[in-house]
Amino acid sequence: MTNLRSLDPSASPLDFYGSELRRLREEAGLSQEELGACIFCTGSLVGQIETTKRIPTRDFSERADAALGTGGTFSRLLGLVLRSRLPSWFQPYVELEARASYISTYQCQLVYGLLQTEEYARALLGVDHPDKFEEQVAARMERQRILDRGTPPALWVVLGEAVLHQEVGGRDVMAEQLRHLAGFARSPWVKIQVLPFAAGQHAGMMGSFNLLRFDEDPDLFYAENYDHGHMTANPQVMRERSVGYARLQACSLSPEESVQLIVRVTEERYG
Incomplete structure (x- = not known):
């Protein structure tokens, strides 16, 4: 389990992305490993993105949107995240x-x-x-x-x-x-x-x-x-x-x- 840390969603687009991923995952009642299994990646990768240690990809964002039923939230956020880098x-x-x-x-x-x-x-x-x-x-x-x-x-x-x-x-x-x-x-x-x-x-x-x-x-x-x-x-x-x-x-x-x-x-x- 990736060590959870407090995120400030206003700190950067990447922090906002990570905090939203954690919030929506927890609302869905999924662990990092369970969400990872749904979107064909490891729970460790989910945790690293939630804690801003890894940059999400478009493929990850689209799969997370589908698994969590966000209506495209992460796909839209990704442009802001990448631009900020x-x-x-x-x-x-x-x-x-x-x-x-x-x-x-x-x-x-x-x-x-x-x-x-x-x-x-x-x-x-x-x-x-x-x-x-x-x-x-x-x-x-x-x-x-x-x-x-x-x-x-x-x-x-x-x-x-x-x-x-x-x-x-x-x-x-x-x-x-x-x-x-x-x-x-x-x-x-x-x-x-x-x-x-x-x-x-x-x-x-x-x-x-x-x-x-x-x-x-x-x-x-x-x-x-x-x-x-x-x-x-x-x-x-x-x-x-x-x-x-x-x-x-x-x-x-x-x-x-x-x-x-x-x-x-x-x-x-x-x-």
Whole structure:
């Protein structure tokens, strides 16, 4: 039996999740071992999640909802829990990204987070956060769920060609990642252009950036450094960056040509 401790539900989303799991389990008259048997895990795992020693997964949350008849409580809470595990400076951007109706991004080094495979994300996040990268991978995968909504945001991505050649996680991981990108060719909401090496100097030489557009709120510009992000709705900045993004699109391969390049690099470099 996991040692029970008092939880403050207001301390964090994870504490609230754990306290609700304990409360609803006890209301159902189930021990940790009994609930674990119902949802195909150990009682120890249930106890660790109740005491915030482990981060719940989506699979665990959905099974707990079904077993305890919560109407989806834990599945809804999970998004808050995982978002709270992101770096504090990044959380405001993720919240706004989820509300945006149109996302434009230029990425010069890495695949944009919304389009990363789990193994690619794991390889990236394991470099700087070996102690907690699993929860950050889960948070990144959760973040991608906005693309599965009935009406997802329109996402336009310009990738520097170097992104295709920067091997992250090994050949197999990169091959899977590039195949994943090529698969978006059939999506009506996601468009990918590759900015080729042959473009030479261009409007994105200063680094990656994102533009978020909303149905009712002001547009936003976002860029980040190693350990912090910068976000502004300054109209002049938005005007300049929007023009710069249009110039990047004009210098890039068409979406159809970009897919052809992605497929070719996959076969020749990682195949």
